[in-house]
Amino acid sequence: MLLTESAPFIKQYIEDLNNSLEQYKPGAGLTFTQKAWLSFCLTGILMVNAVCWAKFERASLGNYKLAALSWMFRKGKISWDNLLVGSVRHILKKYGIINGVIVFDESDRARSKNTKRIYKAHKQKHKASGGYVNGQTVILLLLVTDSITVPIGFKFYMPDPIVSAWKKEEEKLKKKGLPKSKRPVKPAFNPEYPKKIQLALLLLENFKKYYPKITVKCVLADALYGSKEFMNGASNILGGVQIISQLKSNQNIRYKGKKKTITDYFNMINKGVNCTIRVRGGEKVNATVSSARLKVDAHDGNVLFVIALKYEGEDEYRYLAATDVSWRTVDIIQAYSLRWLVEVFFEDWKLYEGWGQEAKQYDEEGSSRGLILSLLLDHCLLLHPEQEACIENKTPVFTVGSLQRKTQMDVLMECVKSLLQQQDPGEKLKEMGQVIKKVFRLMPSGKHMSGRTIGRLGPTPSLSRKYCPC
Template sequence: MGTCLTGILLMNSVCWAKFERASLGDCKVAALSWVFRKASIPWDWLLRVSVVLILKRYGITEGVLAFDESDRARSKSTKRIYKVYKQKHKGSGGYVNGQTIVLLLLVTSSITVPVGFFFYMPDPALKQWDKEDKRLKKSGIAKKDRPIKPERDSAYPTKTEIALGLLKEFKVAHSLIKIKGVLADALYGEKAFMDEAAKESGGSQVISQLRKNQNIEYRGRIRSVESYFNSINKGIDQIIRVRGGKEIKVTVSSARLKVSSHSKKRFVIALKYDGENYYRYLVATDLTWRTQDIIQAYTLRWLIEVFFEDWKLYEGWGREAKQLDEEGSSRGLILSLLFDHCLLLHPEQIARIESKLPAYTVGSLQRKSQMDVLLEFITSLLEFPDPGDKLKELGELIKSMCFN
């Protein structure tokens, strides 16, 4: 395990061939692959136990749970890469084959820790039905003459079902951690998810977003949330504090309103950061919280974006998918997340965080660790009776590893 994590540190990839080259042939591809596939390693417990270790080391007893998903484009030939499907590519506007991972993160006053994941894929039968239904509808075929919508296959749960499953698993695994709130983007801003998440988290505040055209009821009249906040309840400027103590300027307005699609009253907030032109609309389940408390909690969502940026660039998973099938993808992802945990337990990172200073970025900490490895290599080289001869021997070994 230590070899694989060191390999991710040095090569920024989960690839046995690269690990073999980095070890100068000391670790063979076949051996690493066998351990990954066949050894009796409790993979399902590794991430859970690692989370326990981190929480104990930092003395964490409470935090906010946040859901988000990440799409990763993969190669065109993806027959054995787990749950790959056709995705819209944001950069080009075209389509690519890719994987989607729903991640659960615990955000605390000091650190952000990935604590769970699940691979999402739309139900192929439902997707095909939807495509055909749209084609027939466009052709003028009446609904009664079109095929009936098939039942969803349980092997392809929705993102909200996945999120609730991850929440339940966290509660079972870390029952002593107090969940102060649950954060999710607009995809999860539906009645069923928010009510169930509040229930599963022990009555915690659940914060999501509404679309600007969603309806609310005010004084017996139904109007869009955008119309209400732009014409009736206009925002005022405030200063809020984000994690780390930085103060930022926002424009805020709020009200306890009945959300039509939720069939109940929610705490609805219009929020605009300094420099933005349009509001985003937050929705929360617990009506007893203050407006500022909800906004402060929601700012923690930006820390998730920081995690995703670091994870994709530096922690192996984002660059390549060398491991095949379900166990390959799941175990490769576990290794990548364990590497993130390792960096949280780096002595200099611990010292930084416990001194209430901003944490080192993953990139800077990784580069420092790479230099530490190089210095350790040089130190061990100088301990040989004839370092020059040993260096020549290693040079020949490196040449044979690179060109064979």
């Protein structure tokens, strides 16, 4: 794809972002050069689907140099800490958003084996192969509203390598039957490696700080965040709002003063009934549901609204837990179904918005700024003129993939128009052809043997006699 000019709607977005920055924090606005650079980078990500300066240079036919793009990324005095906040505030104001649902989830992104300078890269389980890879983990906070889903904030997570080594050794010693008294004690908590729950709570505190006028209706998170630490902490930060998560099937509850597992209670005492649930405000699905207000041991005996839920075709229950017991069962289930939207966001983010491709910028500032650029592109697409029309008219919005393809063709058409408007289009086309030859150089392949010696592949007559070991 050729990239001679930034997309018009991206230029407008950067202007609006600059105004939002000035209103939010006077003096944090962008210079003319910074606005041009950001416009070009967001258009570049949309065109080549990567945060890669070399690809940007080739797409621009050398008009933007790799070194200059990288220098601005590293050294340019852009208020990176405020860019995402300013963008979110602009979107919320643009669409008149005053409330929504917060959703937490984390996403793993595999990186190369040589990740010494990739920020917080660590060993991860690779679901596709069943093995392990090096990669980054990002905890993301999204705001789901009645019109759009918008990413708000993020934190990089990395487990403490000392604790990880201890766990590995602990498992080995357990298998050998060594008693706990003779096994090494778990290392003390290192604040340099905060837990996922701590990072999620920090994101919530930032949300409350930066967007105090937004009313949060509830917070959704998966089973990892079903602990007392997160559910109570999140509820306290946001003034007692509903927190919905999941409980493990082996957790204990109290029923008539007796301890039982959640599984035993819902399979033997409080069996489910068939009902119809509306998922994400759309299609209706059949499910088996049961619920009760129960004291949960892992939550210091506090009462939670616990729901056993099994969709049609599933064999096992999942157990939802909510802190506010005044909600109806159906409302909790339908609210929790919104958590699936974060999975759709992750898919779009990785496939079309640069983060899943060559976003391997070095060190903390490289990873954070590259991720911010990727999220700004997602914000920018929410303000695409055709997307904006859908949102304002309350009709279904377009997919990121289709917007990407349309914008790519729009930018290409602008390039063609610019060429035809030249005094001598033919001469300009020849000049462009010469530039293309210089920029898009063919590289030698290591897959073929042409130009190399394949070696002598055949028998040697003097060695054809049968070898006799005696």
